[in-house]
Amino acid sequence: MSATITLSVALVTRNRPESLARTLRSLRMQDAQPFEVVVSDDSDPELLEASMAVARRYGARHVIGPRRGLYANRNAAALACEGTHVRTMDDDHEFPPGHMHDCLRAVHERPATVWIVGECLPGEEGTRKPWVCPSQLHPRGHSVTPPHDTAIWAIADGASIYPRTIFDCGLRFSESFLFGAAYLEWGSRLHWLGWEIRQLQGTYVIHHLDLQARSFHDVRTNAGSRLFAGLCHSFIYQPSLHSRASTLMEFGATIRRRRMDGVWAVLDAIRAYRLQRPLSLHAWDRCRPDMIG
Numbered sequence: 001m002s003a004t005i006t007l008s009v010a011l012v013t014r015n016r017p018e019s020l021a022r023t024l025r026s027l028r029m030q031d032a033q034p035f036e037v038v039v040s041d042d043s044d045p046e047l048l049e050a051s052m053a054v055a056r057r058y059g060a061r062h063v064i065g066p067r068r069g070l071y072a073n074r075n076a077a078a079l080a081c082e083g084t085h086v087r088t089m090d091d092d093h094e095f096p097p098g099h100m101h102d103c104l105r106a107v108h109e110r111p112a113t114v115w116i117v118g119e120c121l122p123g124e125e126g127t128r129k130p131w132v133c134p135s136q137l138h139p140r141g142h143s144v145t146p147p148h149d150t151a152i153w154a155i156a157d158g159a160s161i162y163p164r165t166i167f168d169c170g171l172r173f174s175e176s177f178l179f180g181a182a183y184l185e186w187g188s189r190l191h192w193l194g195w196e197i198r199q200l201q202g203t204y205v206i207h208h209l210d211l212q213a214r215s216f217h218d219v220r221t222n223a224g225s226r227l228f229a230g231l232c233h234s235f236i237y238q239p240s241l242h243s244r245a246s247t248l249m250e251f252g253a254t255i256r257r258r259r260m261d262g263v264w265a266v267l268d269a270i271r272a273y274r275l276q277r278p279l280s281l282h283a284w285d286r287c288r289p290d291m292i293g
Contacts (some may be wrong), residue, residue, distance in 0.1 A: 069178030155187030180225030
């Protein structure tokens with residue numbers, strides 16, 4: 001790990017210039033500032049110029065996204081960063097005072113760790129909600145709060161800090177789904193490879209969640225991405241008879257609940273798993289932290 005630590009922000013956006021401005025304004029109000037802010041923009045052509053103007057206004061580097069979904073954009077944003085560490089970020093987040101200072105402190109204290117940040121909705125800042133650990137993958141494909149005092153594979157899709165070496169060695173978010181819960185597989189994969197994942201206890205993000213403003217919403221993709229994550233978890237990363245049985249039971253339950261959407265979700269999950277399995281097994285020989293430093 002480099003002696004000089006620099007923290008890049010990899011911010012993804014799509015068709016929400018006003019929300020992007022709110023996030024960048026909150027970020028620039030922080031006492032401590034990142035090394036750079038990269039905005040990877042998947043916006044449609046009619047909104048692209050507005051997002052570019054917002055990025056310029058707040059001193060961010062704007063790059064055109066791949067327009068292949070959230071996770072392809074997440075990968076593109078991380079790869080465009082030049083710092084030693086990458087802080088993922090979404091365009092509907094704000095930050096409490098001292099947030100970036102806490103992020104930088106954590107990276108300096110444990111530079112080889114993947115740090116994950118909890119969240120709350122606006123108005124929940126005074127409750128216990130901001131301090132709840134982000135969730136981790138269950139074999140059935142849904143997310144659960146991890147137990148205390150154990151190694152975890154929890155992940156915060158848009159609020160995590162990674163050593164850049166994770167991306168340099170070739171690891172990527174799965175791009176088999178435009179959106180959905182495929183990120184849960186990423187946390188399980190990093191844990192399997194030996195990366196330490198810890199919650200950054202001293203801070204959180206404020207998530208302006210608006211389900212109506214989301215760019216994509218599809219039952220098949222949501223279900224398929226979860227089944228894909230469960231398959232990888234139970235058949236590659238943490239295989240056991242119990243886990244495999246749980247995952248396969250969820251396949252049947254999805255078909256019963258969703259009917260034809262469920263059938264297509266199962267097929268999508270199997271296709272994505274077949275693509276991911278050789279990539280994950282190949283990563284075992286080159287992306288473990290003890291191999292890349």
